[in-house]
Each structure stands twice: as C-alpha cells, then as structure tokens.
Amino acid sequence: MPRRSRNTPVKTRSVNELLETTTPEHPVGKTLEKEMAEDENDRLGVNDFLGKQPRGYQSGIKVPQFQATNFEIKQTMLKMLELIGQFGGYSNQDPNRHLVEFLDVCDSFKQNGVPSDVIRLRLFPYSLQGKAKEWLNNLEEGSISSWDDLEEKFRSRFFPHNKIVDARAKLMNFSQQFDEHLYEAWERFKLLVRQSPGHNQEKWVLLQIFSSRLTPESKSELNAVTNGGITKQPVNHVWSCLDDLAADYIQNSNERKQVKSVENAANDSSSQVIAMLNTLNKRFDHLEARVDKSNRGQLGVNAIYTPCDYCGDGHASEQCPTCQQVEPVNYAGNFWGNNQNNPYANTYNPGLRNHPNLSWKHGSTLDQVSTSG
Known part of the structure; x- marks a missing residue:
C-alpha cells in the first residue's frame, strides 16, 4: 500500500x-x-500522539446522573463499612455475606433525590481491598452502570458456579450432628441457606429438609416448641419459634458465661489470697527459724565465753587447765603443811625445830628445870 x-x-x-x-x-x-x-x-x-495528554484513570463504574447536587460520602458511612470489614477475595471470606451486610449499611442512608443505586455504586469500592479491589479497578471503563450489573459481576467472580453447586449440596445434605443442640442445628442450617443464594427453595421446603434431618430427641423438642410440629402450624410460626428458641439459648448461654466468669474471678481471687497467706506463713516460718537459730547461737556463745573463776578465760571453771595442775600441788602442800607441827608424825617434821621444849634458850623452861635440880 x-x-x-x-x-x-x-x-x-x-x-x-x-x-x-x-x-x-x-x-x-x-x-x-x-x-x-x-x-x-x-x-x-507517533511524536504527535506521544505529545498528547493521556486521559486520567476512569473507573469501571459509571454512576448514573441524578438531580441532587449536595450528595457526598460522609465519615459515618465509611465508619460503618469498617465495622462490617472489607472484602479481599480470600478463601475464608463469604462474598454473599459481604453483599448482605453492605446493602444493610447502604439502606440505612437515605437522601432526597439520590437513588439507592447511586449510593451503592459510590460506596462499594470502599468496601473492597486486596484482590477484590484490584479486580474492580481492572474492569473495563464504564462497563457497570447499575447495581444489578455490579452484583452479578461480583458474584460471578468471587462466587462462581462450582461454589454455588457445593453450597447447594451442603444445604440439601444437611444433618444434625450427634452432640449438637436443636438451636445450634437451626443456626447452622440458616447459615447454609445464606451461603447458598439462588437455592430456589421455599420456606416450607426448607423446614421440611431441616425437620427430616433431626435426631428423635430434637424432633420431640421441635414439636413441643411449636405446639404440634411443622405439619400442624403455619410455616412462619414454626420459623419464628425456632428463631426465638435460638435467641433464648444464646441469651442464657451468655448469662451462664457471665456467671461462670464471675465465679472464675472469685475463685482466682480466693486462690490469690490463699497463695498470699501461704507465702506469708512460709516467710514467718523462715523468720522464726532464723530467730531460733540466732537464739541458740547466742546461748552457745554465752556458754563458751563465760569467764573462768580461776583464769578469767572463756571456759567453764571445772574445765580450767590451771585448776587441774594446781590440785596435785595443793594436795602435796596440804600433806606437808598439815603434818609439820604434828609431834606424832612418822616423818621428819621440820616444825619441831621450833618447839619450845626441844630447843635451848637461856631463861627457857628447860634451863629453869636444870638449875633447880
């Protein structure tokens, strides 16, 4: 060409x-x-095209025109979206539940002249994060112009047909567990109903499925609660009775938990007091043992360091070595000292030397006797 x-x-x-x-x-x-x-x-x-200013980012959501000019997203709306949590497309998140909670938040805000679709389309991007937010940003520009379009694309992306089949199979194959109470089984059954959108089952069919999968004991309780069972009472009456039963058990369970928590707190307090008393008793016992040991030690010191009567040292007088050495000497001295003036002693008595009758002295008694003779 x-x-x-x-x-x-x-x-x-x-x-x-x-x-x-x-x-x-x-x-x-x-x-x-x-x-x-x-x-x-x-x-x-090419240079001309490169020089042209590119258009800014265009969202995949095209919000319809409306007459009101003062509509704005308020912080209250964003706070309520934070409470329900942002949907990120993770495996543990339920997209159907997110849609239900999101619609509840949007329906709580009404503004004159602002259609509900406008509020939902404007707020929905704020309820997403992660992979879900990335999916929304990658949509073709202006490809969504109504809430029905957005909801359909959202479900087809995060709740595909295989999940729908699995959820419906779980609902149809529901069965009460062995240790599950009637109200617990009812709450679990309603969760399966919410997780299976488009199940196309009317209320009376759902009640029939639920009743047929109960244990004999739970069936008897259901008949007593509904005053005749599902076959003798209106469908809405049976449904309300089961909801009331679940609400009563949940409330009683919460009250029992509160009482149990108070009892546990009281038991914990008692245990703490007992532990403190045991600790104090141990400390007193330890202190008493130290005092007894100190007293015994003091008594021993006093006994050891009592002054000796003989030498003044710190031992008993009867254990004084000086006393043990002196006794033989004293014995010997007492022996000689007691016999030195004894005229009838068998040994030499040096004391006789000074006896008046055995020594001569001028003018003594012996001299007088000899002169008179």
Missing part, C-alpha cells in the same frame, strides 16, 4: 454519505468514531 504524504489532502465523508453506508451492525456513531480515528492516524505522527 503506497504511503500517503502528510501534505496530501484527506478525503472526508459527509454525514449523508455516512448515513448511506450505515447498517444495523455498524451504526452511525461507531462509523463516525472510526472515521475520526482514521483521520487522526492520517494527520498525526
């Missing part, structure tokens, strides 16, 4: 010519856009 010079005049087509070539498969609007694109390619080069 020969190259067209930039100076070659471009052949343009009039509206009448376009209308003549327009077919139902190629409407005039599409033809005009195509002609305009061809004209730009004929008139502009």
